[in-house]
Amino acid sequence: MKNILVLFSAILLLFAVEVTAQPNVVLTASYDSVLAVETVYTGTINIQSNPEVILIQGLCTDVGGVPDGTLILQGSIDGTSYINLAPVTGKIAYFPDNDTLTITAGAIQTVAIYENAFNYYRWKATGTDGDSTLITTKYIYKFSN
Secondary structure, eight states: OHHHHHHHHHHHHHHHHHHHTOBTOOEEOOOEEEESSOEEEEEEEEOOSOOSEEEEEEEEEEEEEOOOSEEEEEEESSSSSOEEOOOBTTTEEEESSOSSEEOOTTOEEEEEESSOOOSEEEEEEEOOTTEEEEEEEEEEEEOOO
16 A cells, blocks of 8 residues: 555656646646735745746735835745846846836836746745735746757
């Protein structure tokens, strides 16, 4: 019985890794709301393959008050220590063309990563007084043929 459970767990793990690495499939990461004067870290993505391009998109949705604050993408090699990611010509591009998005209702930050250097990515969202904004993260992998 124990061997069957181990085998079943291994199959599930392989399936989860395969689903995560599928190209051209839009995936959704964890989401969270930034409330008033606080900083939240949301949308953590664990890269388990070597895609040619990773596209990460953060959507800011008003859930109360006046949405404001900032949103910036961070990267980490160990999932513990993160750094803010600035644009790097030919490697990291931001759309709109700024690494720090001012949070407004419906604001979208999209980042294209052409040379993946990190194992983990997440958003750092910092709010200001009187706001409540939901940050939703979607991402997609692109592989060369």
